[in-house]
Amino acid sequence: MTKTNQGKDLKHLLSTEAASRSNSPLKDAFKYYKAPGMTFLGGGLPLSDYFPFNKISADIPTPSFSNGIGEPITDKNKTTVEVYKNEIDNQKKLQVELARSLQYGYTEGAPELMNFIREHTDMIHKVPYDNWDIIISVGNTESWDSSLRTFCNRGDSILVEEYSFSSALETANGQGINCVPVAMDEYGLLPNKLENLLKNWIGPKPKLLYTIATGQNPTGSSLSSQRRKEIYDIACKYDFIIVEDEPYYFLQMEPYTKDIESRDKKQVHSHSEFLGNLIPSFLLMDQEGRVVRLDSFSKVLAPGLRISWIVGQAPIIERYLRLHEVSIQTASGITQSITNALLQSWGQKGYLDWLIGLRHEYTHKRDVAIDAVEKYFPKQVTSYVPPVAGMFFTVVLDASKHPKFDSEYDQDVLKVENDIYEQGIKQGCLMIPGSWFKSQGQSVPPQKHVPSNPNERTHIFFRGTYAAVPLDELIHGIESFAKAVKIEYGIE
Amino acid sequence: MTKTNQGKDLKHLLSTEAASRSNSPLKDAFKYYKAPGMTFLGGGLPLSDYFPFNKISADIPTPSFSNGIGEPITDKNKTTVEVYKNEIDNQKKLQVELARSLQYGYTEGAPELMNFIREHTDMIHKVPYDNWDIIISVGNTESWDSSLRTFCNRGDSILVEEYSFSSALETANGQGINCVPVAMDEYGLLPNKLENLLKNWIGPKPKLLYTIATGQNPTGSSLSSQRRKEIYDIACKYDFIIVEDEPYYFLQMEPYTKDIESRDKKQVHSHSEFLGNLIPSFLLMDQEGRVVRLDSFSKVLAPGLRISWIVGQAPIIERYLRLHEVSIQTASGITQSITNALLQSWGQKGYLDWLIGLRHEYTHKRDVAIDAVEKYFPKQVTSYVPPVAGMFFTVVLDASKHPKFDSEYDQDVLKVENDIYEQGIKQGCLMIPGSWFKSQGQSVPPQKHVPSNPNERTHIFFRGTYAAVPLDELIHGIESFAKAVKIEYGIE
Incomplete structure (x- = not known):
């Protein structure tokens, strides 16, 4: 199954800042780093001998989390993952040794971890064009800040949901970007209102739409598949980027029902049921490569990991890479090593088990909340x-x-x-x-x-x-x- | 010993972006978070029950590192530090439990870790004004990017060393900031050239000087105490900020001598000798609060920690806080917990032992390099x-x-x-x-x-x-x- 769609060339949508970033000649020299026979005195890399961490280990729960993901960890359901400074021969796992993760390099993210996320992304979103890519970030807030820097200049306008995450709006305000609200109802953005707005627009068209499409903050609404399709078509017609900020994507739940008896029956259990019940993302319908997806472990593993990632077409992700090289560089190496160890230990299936467990937990919490609203x-x-x-x-x-x-x-x-x-x-x-x-x-x-x-x-x-x-x-x-x-x- | 100097009001030096950032009303609501008797349904914080990390431990070397800091870690010189999700009663140390470090919050950095760094900073730099503050960051590159956003608008000029770290220049170029070189000789920036440049300046004066004052990249030069004093006076006279980017500050070495016999004798050993031999920083002479110091663990512990910090007067650091709230948020929580555990285990004295060990190692490496240059x-x-x-x-x-x-x-x-x-x-x-x-x-x-x-x-x-x-x-x-x-x- 070879894809041939390479996505549209969208570089006219880049900001002055993003368009101007050049590749450092120093980075070029780095192609000789660890070349055979070469003494590389080109970079200021400390010797890993001086990293004062020899081994890091973590106690994590063991799949399949059959008693729920919030169950206390005991010796019975515990796995201990270990990461060493240098690879240990009898440990031929996909580990990110501390000697690597604690060193400079890999602005894109540690390869083992990114490959896991890449495989996961393709399983969930079946990205419909070929040259998509992915880069690590330190949280969706940073990804959003970087997205604004990548597409917008001071004075530009962007489209946002009428009610939106106030920090995200403040990120844009600080950069001098005008956040034009698009009307929504209780099910999210209204495509016809969006089209009307753009039809009558005077002046430079907005470069992007920012949407929290699933479990929207603050309204709690989720865009239907149909609305997403209509909004995507509008994006193609009016030539703008859709930034889908999706930290809550895997906090999808069963539909609420007042009938308590029927609740348990609706729970998804198998991996295929779970995957089949997910709302299609904008990325999944992105024939043109104009969706930038912001994804994160913050709501599914823990916010303090500060590990998130950005998915989009390769030439756009390359612009984020240039920006990250001169700003955050990459996510914490210790955290990448440990998170990778957890994910490799769980495997893709164990990770799905975890996400299914989350679905159960949040469905139950939502039910309790709505029951109480209804009651009181x-x-x-x-x-x-x-x-x-x-x-x-x-x-x-x-x-x-x-x-x-x-x-x-x-x-x-x-x-x-x-x-x-x-x-x-x-x-x-x-x-x-x-x-x-x-x-x-x-x-x-x-x-x-x-x-x-x-x-x-x-x-x-x-x-x-x-x-x-x-x-x-x-x-x-x-x-x-x-x-x-x-x-x-x-x-x- | 009460200090009364509050530093000068320098808010006229802020960028449009930094001056415009406002405090979110949401942050105000957070004063009710964990208030007694209050059910706080205001924030999207996942329950720590769902964080899949129960305990994280690390093997680290034990002070005083008498055989050198690069010595392989064995059972004899090893300490194992542990951090639990929740505080364990018999573990009443200054730990940052994972339930806290993996949660949202603390954009400033985990209090225990920041207090350690604060104490260390005051010991080294004896900050000469009262209301200095500190904020965590994810590397000096990010701190520098944030500094430019805090002080400069597109089109502004800044002062840089004639030869400087190319990534730092690229950070500024991307933001549309003009980096005006200041002449240097083999001992660094030339104060008289700096003053001449400013005397004849036409147009808006530069907002800041960016200097890698100690172990400069790329020249390897270090500014003398005398030159620093002169440059600081020029900064006061022409009203600009000095950003001292000091990742190499603790890679100070003994002066080079060709006489191999005399080398060992010059090594510092005691803490007081070590402290007495450090070049005074710009921060140490900063009566007016116009120095922003960028400090980092990257060269002294490991780059991949992605833990650094910014020191400056409180009203300026507060502007970085507002920026970080809508960009990086904070450094990785796991890494903060583990790094804090290491530092609390070592203590301030153990950390000095480590830094003294680094001084020995780098002195020796430098000697070997210069001997070879001299020879070949x-x-x-x-x-x-x-x-x-x-x-x-x-x-x-x-x-x-x-x-x-x-x-x-x-x-x-x-x-x-x-x-x-x-x-x-x-x-x-x-x-x-x-x-x-x-x-x-x-x-x-x-x-x-x-x-x-x-x-x-x-x-x-x-x-x-x-x-x-x-x-x-x-x-x-x-x-x-x-x-x-x-x-x-x-x-x-």
């Missing part, structure tokens, strides 16, 4: 859509039913929102007001925002997470916030 | 100054004595340089041509470069390292390169 929140002012992915749920409230809405607050929904936020804190539960995530950018001409439903202007929402607290505290917290809502609305 | 290079065309710090030595050659200089090469020194470089490779030793490190920036008006000695225009140099190869290979390499030089000059 006053129905007369509340609506919600149960999320199918991610860490967040949102509770939508009708601000117009707040007693002070007309009388004291002059129909200012933000005043209602703030009252409820503060009452929540008083009652002992903090959820984040939706308006905190609203993008402040402006299109030219200003986007005429026609609410997709007439109530929209009077609706506010709060973002909560079911990820961060134990289940009993989660229920208690939701009950407390619901109490705050009732107090504010004078209900009961 | 043809004296009639060669000159050199033995370095007192860092990883690099340079060999200066008189291009005008090359047989083709006048006849074929029309006095183009670069042609001679290239010939010798390529002949070196043929003979089996690669050293880097000095011209590869030359900054290409321009001042307005263009700097009239008056060579400080009449031969300068006809002199070229090659940079070698004594750090990266075993000693026998080092000698062999230098002999090979010397042979290349002799062939090119037709000597012997």
Whole structure:
């Protein structure tokens, strides 16, 4: 099965900065590093003899995690992985010895680790063009910062979801980039609104769309396969990059159902079931090579690993490489060695077991959260859509039913929102007001925002997470916030 | 001993980007994180139950490293440090548990690790003002990239050493920053040339001087205490920041002496001797808080740790914090936990023992390299100054004595340089041509470069390292390169 599609040439979309980066002659000289018969006095590499780490080992859980991935590690379900400074003969595994991972080099990431991720990526996303590539990064936030530097100049505009991850917006704001909001409903970005916006656009067209397509932060929404396809076609038509920031991709869950009995039956168990149930990514439909995918271990292994990766067409990934060479260089070597040891020990199948375990855990947490919302929140002012992915749920409230809405607050929904936020804190539960995530950018001409439903202007929402607290505290917290809502609305 | 000096207000030197970064309201909400009685549903933090690392341990050498720091680790001189996911009662050490280091948070760096570095910094540099602060980073290259983003806009000029680390120059070039070279001699930057340049400067003054003051890359030079003082005074007079990039600071060595007998006697042994022999840093003389110091474990522990730190006045470090929050976030948590475990196990004194060991090793390597240069290079065309710090030595050659200089090469020194470089490779030793490190920036008006000695225009140099190869290979390499030089000059 030979692919022949090489992706479109998109270098006209590069930023001034990215287009200008040149290859250092020093890097050229490095082709002689370790060449036979050559004494290479060209680089300032310390001898690995002086690295004060001889062996690093980690206790990790053993697949298939049949009792759940949060089970305490005991001697029975424990594997100890070891990485030595130098390869030990009887240890002919795919290890990244410390002598290599602690040295300079490999801006792309340690080959063994990157090959594992590459194989995993092709299994999940079946990238439909040939010359895709991958580079390690130190978290999706850094990947996003680098993406902006790769495509945008100061003063450029980009497209973002109307409500988006506030740190991501701040990354762009700092770089002087205008984040133009695209209208969304409870299922995410609206393709027709996106197309309208672009049709009427005046001035230089946006270089990219930034989307958290799966388990969106803050709304918890996930784009359907159909919407993704429509958005991708719009990207091709208007010639922009789609940056899909997908830390929550593997926090996809079973659909919520109120019927508790039927829940267990819906759980996926086999690898093929699991793979078949994943929402298709933008990368999977990327015939032209205009998707840059930001992927990460932060939500599936641990945030503190600071290991993430960027997938895209090779000529674009090469521009990230040049940028990383003069900024972060690469991810921590110790962490690459240890994470690689874990993944090689688990294998692709063991890693899928882990991800299936995560799916079970998050499905259960989401169910508990939504059950509690359903139970405690006053129905007369509340609506919600149960999320199918991610860490967040949102509770939508009708601000117009707040007693002070007309009388004291002059129909200012933000005043209602703030009252409820503060009452929540008083009652002992903090959820984040939706308006905190609203993008402040402006299109030219200003986007005429026609609410997709007439109530929209009077609706506010709060973002909560079911990820961060134990289940009993989660229920208690939701009950407390619901109490705050009732107090504010004078209900009961 | 209370300090009262708060450092000067230097916010007029910030870049547009750095000045514009605001504090996210989300960060404000985090003050309620783990507040008593509060269910915090505000952040997308995964439960640490799902972090698949229960315990990480590392075998490290035990102080005082009396047989040298490169000694193989055996059971006799080995310490095993362990970090658990959660604090173990009988392990009441200053550990950074994995549940914390693998979680989000602490953009500044893990408190235990940063306190160790803070204490170390104050011991070495005795920072002369009160409100200095420190932030972790993932390598001096990233710290430098962040420094440029903190102080410079596209189109700004900065001051750099005439020959400088090519990656550092490329970091600036990519950002559209003009690197104006300041003349140097074999002992580094020339303060009078710097002052002349600034006196005649037309247009917006440079925001900062970038200097690798100790063991300079590529020249191997180290600035004397006197020159540092003069340069610091110029920085105050012309109101710019000094960014001292000091990865090689602890690769300071004994002065070179040809007399082999006397070498051992000069070695420092006690902590006080060691501390007393360190060249004073710019930070140490920084009354006004206008020095930003970039420090790193890359050359003293291992590059692959990707742990470095930035020291400066608190309001400036706070701007780096805002930038890191929306870019790298922080260094790898596993690596912070393990590095902290090593440092807490060694203690400040053990760490000094390690640094003293490094001093011995590098002194010896430098001696071997310079002995070989002295022995093999043809004296009639060669000159050199033995370095007192860092990883690099340079060999200066008189291009005008090359047989083709006048006849074929029309006095183009670069042609001679290239010939010798390529002949070196043929003979089996690669050293880097000095011209590869030359900054290409321009001042307005263009700097009239008056060579400080009449031969300068006809002199070229090659940079070698004594750090990266075993000693026998080092000698062999230098002999090979010397042979290349002799062939090119037709000597012997």
